[in-house]
Amino acid sequence: MNIVITGGAGFLGTELLKNLLENFHTINSIKIVDRVSLNPGLITSNRIQSIIADITVAEEVKKIIDKETTHVFHLAAIVSSHAEEDFELGMLVNLKATQLLLDRCREANTNIRFVFSSSLAVFGGQLPEKIDYMTAMQPSSSYGTQKAICELLVNDYARKGFVDAVSVRLPTICIRPGTPNKAASSFVSGIIREPLKHEKTNCPVDLNLPLWVSSPNTVIKNIVHASQINTDSLEGFRTINLPGLQTSPKEMIECLSSEYDESYLGFISYEKDSKIEKIVSSWPKSINNEKELSLGFIKDSNFNSIFSEYVESVK
Template identity: 35%
Template sequence: MNILIIGGGGVVGQKLGRALAERGELRGEAISTITLADINDPAPIDGGAVKVETMTCNIADASSVEACVTADTVVIYLLAAIVSAHAEEDFDAGLSINLMGTLNVLQRARELGTKPVVVFTSSIAVYGGEVPDPIVDHSFLNPQTSYGAQKAMGELLLNDFSRKGFIDGRGFRLPTISVRPGKPNRAASSFMSSILREPLNGQEAVCPVEADFPHYYLSPRKCVENLIKGAEIAERDLGQNRCMMMPGRMWTIGQMIDAMTAVAGPEPATLIKWEPQPDIQAIVTGWRFDLRPEKAVTLGLSADESFEDNVRYYLEDDKPAG
């Protein structure tokens, strides 16, 4: 089986590639090749017995997608996106990647005529506005950002291409992934990792919201586990709506910092500076919080047990040596 990870240079893409290579099989078949593709050539990973290739792919360019998605591709993970604050600042870039790029990948998968499995990462940013709590899988989508709107349109395309039998699609609305390793990105939610990651690494960090700000989180480790499980769900079990919330848990910023203190002691929390940032607050306060991922839980996906687990996973998997 050949697997393609578009967005394979990112944090989740790299971790997913390693996990699949270590696993060696997916959907009951041995994995022969994993291809990591991204706008810039992804960092190589050691796949052991599994061949791992890297290549560049600009999903906004249909010819680039055609070169990337080949006839022997069985499973496509579509992780690539222009993230929230970037999509809000640059409307055309968001449309080009998040909407037209998604359409390019789906059209290419359709052209293959082999009905590949397409695992699409959407976002809880598709929810918002005048929708009553709690948010459940059949709540209507009402995004309040360009990023959320573009992801919602991608979900509709995924559903329709699946209904027509062109692909076997499944989409997962990701919680905010924390604690993410690496450097901050242009997501409005980026601070939700940096206020933990940097202090755990002995560096100062800025929190732009109050301690009682609540949000919905999942660790990178659990996200990867769910993406693998998500690819293996039987098509008949997905129903007429192929997209669903990925399980996560609600924590306030204060609870996250308390969890970090419980795991790593009191010193990291002293490195957090509290500086309100209205532009970030305007985006994140429009997101919805009372989320009930019943469908995904029924299908076998799961959340972290506590935010202390999220902190431990970062220390075990990603904290730089020294």
């Protein structure tokens, strides 16, 4: 296996790196591609190569994918609120770079398994209470539109036999460690993570707003599974709604207070942000994942298990 991970120096990329090294003994090389270097402490093997590159430039993309490449995990993106604020940058990174990567895979080796990290932001409008893999895309943001276009490209490149590609729509990942980012969903991790560090945070949406979430560990396992699945089982439609579970800010905050005590709630403010709420409320509230589960993808049991997993990880 010769692997490329774009956005590989970020949280998801580094967790994916750890999982791959732990579970696959046939890896010859892993190229971690990002705008910054991989944390030196994570370069635990001479098989790991940290590459600083701009994947919006064709010449640089050619240097990172070659005929020996077997797998590409495309995680790099300009996140939701940032893509909404800077349309040109979102189109450049989220759309142009994806097509450049697909074209390079087609040129180098049509057997490459290309796993594209998509988003539930491809949905919007008047959604039913529960969607499934057949629900039409109707994005309500520039980020969602860019992801939707890329999903169609991935599907067509696979249909044409240019690359063995799949798209995985990630639930909102919580609880992420580290610091807030520019994603509209950043608060979902923040309302737990920051109080546990005795730091202030804000919940910008209605406390009862349904959220479709998954733990980082489960998402990583599902991304890896997508790289190994027999794509014939997808019956020509190469997009997968990764399993998740429904929660709400209220349930999450109640879990925090029950597992610790109510003093932690004092770090949370509740100032509404209409822009954030509009984006997040356009996403699916619940998903029928019967097909995905039948294909071997997994889900978390409940939010309490997600909470416990995070607390254990930061001890």
